Amino acid sequence: MAPRTRTVFFLSDHTGISVETLANALLAPFPTVNFQRHSLPFIDTIAKAEEARELIRSSHELTGLAPIVFSTLMDPVIRAITKQTDALCFDFLETFTAPLEKSLAVKAVHEDIKVHGLGKPNDYDDRIDAINFTLAHDDGVDARHLAEADIIMIGVSRAAKTPTCVFLAVQYGIRAANFPITEDDLEHRRLPDSLKGLIPKLFGLTIDPGRIQQIRQERRPDSRYASLAQCQFEVRQAENLYKNLNIPFLETTHLSIEELAAKIIQMTGISRHNRLL
Amino acid sequence: MAPRTRTVFFLSDHTGISVETLANALLAPFPTVNFQRHSLPFIDTIAKAEEARELIRSSHELTGLAPIVFSTLMDPVIRAITKQTDALCFDFLETFTAPLEKSLAVKAVHEDIKVHGLGKPNDYDDRIDAINFTLAHDDGVDARHLAEADIIMIGVSRAAKTPTCVFLAVQYGIRAANFPITEDDLEHRRLPDSLKGLIPKLFGLTIDPGRIQQIRQERRPDSRYASLAQCQFEVRQAENLYKNLNIPFLETTHLSIEELAAKIIQMTGISRHNRLL
Numbered sequence: 001m002a003p004r005t006r007t008v009f010f011l012s013d014h015t016g017i018s019v020e021t022l023a024n025a026l027l028a029p030f031p032t033v034n035f036q037r038h039s040l041p042f043i044d045t046i047a048k049a050e051e052a053r054e055l056i057r058s059s060h061e062l063t064g065l066a067p068i069v070f071s072t073l074m075d076p077v078i079r080a081i082t083k084q085t086d087a088l089c090f091d092f093l094e095t096f097t098a099p100l101e102k103s104l105a106v107k108a109v110h111e112d113i114k115v116h117g118l119g120k121p122n123d124y125d126d127r128i129d130a131i132n133f134t135l136a137h138d139d140g141v142d143a144r145h146l147a148e149a150d151i152i153m154i155g156v157s158r159a160a161k162t163p164t165c166v167f168l169a170v171q172y173g174i175r176a177a178n179f180p181i182t183e184d185d186l187e188h189r190r191l192p193d194s195l196k197g198l199i200p201k202l203f204g205l206t207i208d209p210g211r212i213q214q215i216r217q218e219r220r221p222d223s224r225y226a227s228l229a230q231c232q233f234e235v236r237q238a239e240n241l242y243k244n245l246n247i248p249f250l251e252t253t254h255l256s257i258e259e260l261a262a263k264i265i266q267m268t269g270i271s272r273h274n275r276l277l
Numbered sequence: 278m279a280p281r282t283r284t285v286f287f288l289s290d291h292t293g294i295s296v297e298t299l300a301n302a303l304l305a306p307f308p309t310v311n312f313q314r315h316s317l318p319f320i321d322t323i324a325k326a327e328e329a330r331e332l333i334r335s336s337h338e339l340t341g342l343a344p345i346v347f348s349t350l351m352d353p354v355i356r357a358i359t360k361q362t363d364a365l366c367f368d369f370l371e372t373f374t375a376p377l378e379k380s381l382a383v384k385a386v387h388e389d390i391k392v393h394g395l396g397k398p399n400d401y402d403d404r405i406d407a408i409n410f411t412l413a414h415d416d417g418v419d420a421r422h423l424a425e426a427d428i429i430m431i432g433v434s435r436a437a438k439t440p441t442c443v444f445l446a447v448q449y450g451i452r453a454a455n456f457p458i459t460e461d462d463l464e465h466r467r468l469p470d471s472l473k474g475l476i477p478k479l480f481g482l483t484i485d486p487g488r489i490q491q492i493r494q495e496r497r498p499d500s501r502y503a504s505l506a507q508c509q510f511e512v513r514q515a516e517n518l519y520k521n522l523n524i525p526f527l528e529t530t531h532l533s534i535e536e537l538a539a540k541i542i543q544m545t546g547i548s549r550h551n552r553l554l
Contacts, residue, residue, distance in 0.1 A: 006381065015539035017448065018302045025295045025349060026373050029385035041539050068380060072302060088380045090373050096303050103345060103365045104283065108306035124533060131440045135415060163408045170447045171294065256401060262292035262318050 005034045007059045011071040016041035023070035049081035056085045074110045126273040127173035134169035137177035143194040149177040155205035156234040158215045160252045167257040173273030186237040204242040204249030282311045284336045288348040293318035300347035326358035333362045351387045403550040404450035411446035414454035420471040426454040432482035433511040435492045437529045444534040450550030463514040481519040481526030
């Protein structure tokens with residue numbers, strides 16, 4: 001019988017986000033195995049590499065099973081130390097760098113590379129600006145600089161506008177404002193005054209009335225705000241508004257914020273300042 | 278001479294975040310090559326796979342150079358269609374899945390897998406809750422539920438508290454509040470009243486006084502707030518406060534928010550609800 005538990009290590013000389021992301025995609029198709037994950041980021045000295053090697057060895061002794069190691073270590077010396085174990089090692093950079101070098105006819109430069117963080121100062125600053133802009137323009141708090149937004153998310157209350165905007169800012173460096181549509185505006189199927197003239201930047205979110213009712217019910221039980229009739233009315237009016245004004249929109253009921261963000265970028269062609277991890 | 282420009286495609290049946298993350302890590306050591314990146318997410322039908330194949334072929338014809346394709350497509354039929362080109366293809370899942378299956382003695386299940394988004398409802402809800410909590414507890418706005426925070430970031434104004442908290446919430450599902458320390462509190466090297474009793478949750482940020490002066494100068498030119506003397510005083514007092522109370526802290530001057538977040542998790546051992554992309 002296949003073992004039900006397996007220890008997994010993520011080794012990185014930096015934050016570990018890349019290696020964790022890819023390793024988790026590889027492990028997901030094995031839902032019956034209980035993976036014990038250990039992230040070992042910032043392995044950037046020989047001492048830390050030796051420490052990682054000992055952790056891997058101890059885990060092997062303790063469990064009696066060779067751990068699985070995923071690695072994005074760049075330095076060959078550090079990498080070699082971590083491999084002095086009997087673990088099964090998946091080394092992403094080592095596997096793919098040689099064929100890439102051959103195809104590009106260029107040698108990889110492994111020193112002073114900062115894929116992450118502050119490596120590309122302009123992109124990084126753009127992303128921090130986007131986060132600050134998005135927080136300052138959450139829920140229509142500040143309408144003065146809306147014209148500087150890359151996108152303005154609109155929709156009824158609790159349709160996931162805020163987390164979607166935050167994700168657009170953090171992952172893609174997009175200045176994403178969001179603006180509520182009040183009941184009064186919905187009644188008359190009109191945009192709030194602050195948004196008139198900004199229609200090309202608008203993106204609508206909608207959601208299944210039953211789902212929104214459930215969310216609202218948790219927040220304000222048995223209120224008119226949480227009644228199914230009210231939710232149905234608001235959603236219907238919002239969707240009509242989007243259609244009348246040719247505003248692109250998505251239904252959020254079965255989509256995560258990652259999916260929403262990627263689909264919004266695909267639908268609008270909005271340009272992004274990628275987070276390079 | 279090696280070509281200076283190369284077209285790169287990122288193929289995914291989902292958001293494309295995994296494939297972009299790893300591909301960018303692989304491409305970073307080639308800074309002299311200008312990569313033209315094209316992301317093709319949500320390739321989940323045969324028609325979309327054929328469309329991707331045609332885009333890759335056209336790019337080849339147009340540039341006269343075989344494009345480089347990075348892929349995390351799961352479905353074997355869809356994957357095969359996208360490979361009907363002369364591009365150099367790096368297929369992450371295909372490369373590593375077979376040795377993983379062997380080591381685990383379990384077959385990979387490629388249907389109905391949702392690594393992303395809503396696949397693990399509890400983790401996903403925790404992350405959305407964390408984002409909402411973090412936004413509601415930015416800059417000391419709401420001190421009532423601070424005890425529910427996983428971590429409370431403190432520091433002088435403009436030390437990157439807000440974007441670091443937002444990143445902790447989005448990437449790791451951590452409920453990260455942040456709280457400003459006023460000049461008056463700094464003067465007396467004391468914590469704001471709302472934070473007394475919460476010392477085990479506190480984490481300090483500090484920053485080079487010259488750098489903070491530069492940031493503040495852009496916001497309020499030639500103010501006392503932006504004077505070097507004031508910045509030096511605030512930073513010194515904040516660091517003394519952290520040391521006196523044994524509050525762990527980091528200097529943010531040369532660290533990105535990704536690096537800060539990963540180091541904070543490493544230093545505090547705080548548990549996380551990973552974003553699985």
